[in-house]
Amino acid sequence: MDAGALLDRYERMAVIRRTEKAAHDLFLQGLVKGTTHLAAGQEAIAVGASAALRPDDYVFATYRGHHHALARGATPEECLAELMSRATGLCGAKGGSMHLTKAATGMLGSYAIVGAHLPMAVGAAWSARLRGTEQLAVAFFGDGATNIGAFHESLNLAAVWRLPVLFVCENNLYMEYTPIADVTAVPRPAADRAPAHGIPGEVVDGNDVVAVEEAVGRLARRARAGDGPAVLEAETYRHFGHSRADPAAYRPAEEVERWLKHDPLDLARGRLAELGVGAETVAEADERARAVVERAVAAAKAAPPPDPREALTDVWADGGAAWRT
Amino acid sequence: MADLITYRDAVAEGIAREMRRDASVVCLGEDIAEAGGVFKTTTGLLKEFGPERVWDTPISEQAIAGAAMGAAMTGMRPVAEIMFSDFLACCWDYLANEIPKVRYMTGGQVTVPLVVRTANGGGLGFGAQHSQATENWALTVPGLKIAAPATPADVIGMLAAAIRSDDPVVFFEHKALLATKGPPPPPGHVVELGRAAVVREGGDITLVALASTVPLALKAADILAGEGIEAEVVDLRCLVPLDAATVLASLRKTSRLVTVEENPYQGGWGATVVSIVADEGFGLLDAPVRRVAGECVPLPFADALEQQVVPTVDKVVTEVRGLAAY
Ligand SMILES: Cc1ncc(C[n+]2csc(CCOP(=O)(O)OP(=O)(O)O)c2C)c(N)n1
Numbered sequence: 001m002d003a004g005a006l007l008d009r010y011e012r013m014a015v016i017r018r019t020e021k022a023a024h025d026l027f028l029q030g031l032v033k034g035t036t037h038l039a040a041g042q043e044a045i046a047v048g049a050s051a052a053l054r055p056d057d058y059v060f061a062t063y064r065g066h067h068h069a070l071a072r073g074a075t076p077e078e079c080l081a082e083l084m085s086r087a088t089g090l091c092g093a094k095g096g097s098m099h100l101t102k103a104a105t106g107m108l109g110s111y112a113i114v115g116a117h118l119p120m121a122v123g124a125a126w127s128a129r130l131r132g133t134e135q136l137a138v139a140f141f142g143d144g145a146t147n148i149g150a151f152h153e154s155l156n157l158a159a160v161w162r163l164p165v166l167f168v169c170e171n172n173l174y175m176e177y178t179p180i181a182d183v184t185a186v187p188r189p190a191a192d193r194a195p196a197h198g199i200p201g202e203v204v205d206g207n208d209v210v211a212v213e214e215a216v217g218r219l220a221r222r223a224r225a226g227d228g229p230a231v232l233e234a235e236t237y238r239h240f241g242h243s244r245a246d247p248a249a250y251r252p253a254e255e256v257e258r259w260l261k262h263d264p265l266d267l268a269r270g271r272l273a274e275l276g277v278g279a280e281t282v283a284e285a286d287e288r289a290r291a292v293v294e295r296a297v298a299a300a301k302a303a304p305p306p307d308p309r310e311a312l313t314d315v316w317a318d319g320g321a322a323w324r325t
Numbered sequence: 326m327a328d329l330i331t332y333r334d335a336v337a338e339g340i341a342r343e344m345r346r347d348a349s350v351v352c353l354g355e356d357i358a359e360a361g362g363v364f365k366t367t368t369g370l371l372k373e374f375g376p377e378r379v380w381d382t383p384i385s386e387q388a389i390a391g392a393a394m395g396a397a398m399t400g401m402r403p404v405a406e407i408m409f410s411d412f413l414a415c416c417w418d419y420l421a422n423e424i425p426k427v428r429y430m431t432g433g434q435v436t437v438p439l440v441v442r443t444a445n446g447g448g449l450g451f452g453a454q455h456s457q458a459t460e461n462w463a464l465t466v467p468g469l470k471i472a473a474p475a476t477p478a479d480v481i482g483m484l485a486a487a488i489r490s491d492d493p494v495v496f497f498e499h500k501a502l503l504a505t506k507g508p509p510p511p512p513g514h515v516v517e518l519g520r521a522a523v524v525r526e527g528g529d530i531t532l533v534a535l536a537s538t539v540p541l542a543l544k545a546a547d548i549l550a551g552e553g554i555e556a557e558v559v560d561l562r563c564l565v566p567l568d569a570a571t572v573l574a575s576l577r578k579t580s581r582l583v584t585v586e587e588n589p590y591q592g593g594w595g596a597t598v599v600s601i602v603a604d605e606g607f608g609l610l611d612a613p614v615r616r617v618a619g620e621c622v623p624l625p626f627a628d629a630l631e632q633q634v635v636p637t638v639d640k641v642v643t644e645v646r647g648l649a650a651y
Contacts, residue, residue, distance in 0.1 A: 058395075058399060060395075089432075090432070091430060091431050091432035091434065092432035092433070093432075094429055094430055094431075094432045095430045095431060095432060096430075099430045099431065101430075101431040101432075101434055101435065102434070103398075103431065103434040103435050104434070108395075108398055108399075108435065109427060109431060109435065111423065113418055113422050113423070116391065116418055116419070116422065116423055117391075117423075118391070119387055119388040119389075119390070119391020119392045119394070119395065119419075120391050120392070120394050120395035120398065120423070121395055122388065122391070122392045122395060123391060123392030123393060123394055123395025123396040123397070123398075123399075123403070124395040124396065124398065124399045125395075126392060126395070126396050126401075127395065127396040127399040127400055127401045128399065130351060130377065130378075130396075130401060131400055131401075135399075137395070149387060150387040150388065150391060150418075153383075153385035153387050153388035153391075154388055154391070156383060156385065156388070157382065157383065157385055157388045157392060160383065161380070313433070314428055314429045314432060314433040315425075315428065315429055315467060315468050316428070316468075316492050317428070317436050317438075317490075317491030317492050319433065321467070322566070323467070323565045323566055323567060324519075324566055324567045324568075324569050324601075325519035325520070325566045325567070325568050325569075325570065
């Protein structure tokens with residue numbers, strides 16, 4: 001990857017990192033209701049994968065999906081406004097943190113039932129093939145989803161139909177609070193199971209944006225060529241706890257320290273330096289990211305709440321909610 | 326007069342008509358292609374439309390419902406079959422959490438134009454796990470349209486409306502009706518969802534029925550007519566959208582109401598109809614309302630037991646006699 005492309009990836013990751021930090025702070029200030037599942041630490045997966053995809057490819061994500069929404073074209077302002085229950089939010093404040101969706105850019109939703117969206121990605125890939133568009137569908141999910149029935153049903157169906165779908169597992173070692181290793185019989189919960197369904201299963205350093213982009217690009221080309229689905233298990237770590245203000249005290253200090261030293265932004269900075277990009281150039285990218293997110297916070301704060309009448313719209317395709325004729 | 330068509334064949338005919346009309350209509354489900362469906366309701370589709378549009382799936386109810394949803398979100402109009410309606414529970418997440426909520430929670434960005442077809446109800450001696458009438462499950466979920474036709478012509482017309490609908494529709498085909506016959510509808514026949522049909526006129530009492538209970542209510546009405554009681558029979562056809570206006574209009578004539586439903590009394594659709602009437606048509610009533618419904622038990626195997634717990638002609642006749650004398 002050349003220096004310009006890598007700097008672009010770096011800046012995207014920096015925007016996500018700062019947006020997540022803003023979401024955390026706004027939650028603590030009581031301006032974000034409900035809960036948030038932050039993806040700080042996992043930015044390289046969303047950014048690397050998105051960079052390898054076509055703009056018209058489909059992405060399905062989980063409740064921990066801020067990074068995917070942002071990587072797939074949602075702006076920090078739209079996302080933060082959604083989290084802050086503002087009318088200008090991505091989903092008109094009907095979705096919230098766990099349901100960031102931007103259908104116009106192929107971000108087909110974040111789903112809060114663990115594993116539920118995997119078959120949807122299979123269906124989207126099927127649809128793409130029927131329509132002859134060579135679009136790809138990608139499902140991002142956590143390690144915890146690999147023990148859900150829908151995971152196995154999806155891998156099998158995608159395999160027998162040889163569909164252009166990628167299953168990207170963000171293995172951050174924990175479900176909510178339980179280590180995935182404590183409840184799973186194989187060490188690689190996603191990649192180890194893929195061959196049982198006739199699908200290649202690969203492992204990648206999920207904190208290395210270059211490695212992720214390369215792996216997703218290769219598997220995407222393969223899928224588009226008609227060679228079927230693949231599973232990519234991206235090893236990563238979340239900087240925050242599972243949700244809300246979870247301090248993640250269940251994680252050994254030594255483990256946290258080791259992973260914080262393997263930060264995706266630091267890794268990208270190191271690679272930029274190797275490519276001869278000066279610290280000043282990187283600092284400028286950081287500054288741009290800071291300014292974008294700062295403006296987004298201010299704009300979202302200034303946005304109005306949704307019109308209460310909106311509560312009774314959007315159930316049906318006619319825009320309304322009437323269940324009687 | 327044209328030959329009669331069975332309810333069973335009407336399903337395949339209804340799907341085929343839409344598949345011919347619109348290339349985005351595709352089918353998926355267990356045993357639907359080569360085998361033509363366990364109830365032979367998809368016979369001939371594979372031959373006419375090929376394996377690209379008529380897909381045999383593995384036994385994976387979650388993947389069937391979820392894949393149908395993903396396809397519907399991205400430009401197709403899938404018709405998914407869940408073999409028996411009891412099995413909807415295996416993919417209930419999709420029916421309860423995913424398909425009906427996604428339009429709302431995305432602020433209207435995503436539309437899910439799909440049909441989930443399923444064989445519903447008792448009467449064939451299949452035992453508790455293959456006999457339940459489950460349309461009331463779907464009725465508890467905002468965001469699902471619910472169709473349950475009673476005649477072959479309605480099967481075709483309502484399938485056309487369901488497949489063309491931009492909203493998700495759960496389409497209940499009643500197992501006990503599969504062998505029944507009726508005239509085939511003309512080409513282009515569409516029965517708009519949410520339009521009930523008055524299938525027998527009468528001035529003394531209104532019987533509101535759905536799917537298998539429609540012929541049952543008609544039989545009861547015949548018997549009652551012999552006793553001088555004229556029952557009007559309303560085939561609701563859909564639970565969502567619900568045609569309350571037709572029920573209320575009938576009550577304006579009859580002022581007496583009995584609902585006849587196969588799903589259990591507890592939480593059954595009759596309760597919703599009755600509550601609307603209590604709310605909006607109380608002044609129209611000259612007598613209490615009655616519900617003939619399934620008992621709150623799993624369906625037993627033996628005919629003699631099953632007849633005890635599902636609506637029967639006798640039960641309807643008895644309720645009507647009681648109300649007529651009120
Ligand atoms: C079907 C289901 N069961 C349980 C939950 C509650 N829950 C929410 S997140 C979560 C942990 C999921 O962990 P993982 O899949 O590894 O994703 P991560 O949060 O690590 O990104 C659980 C159990 C849920 N949302 N859905």
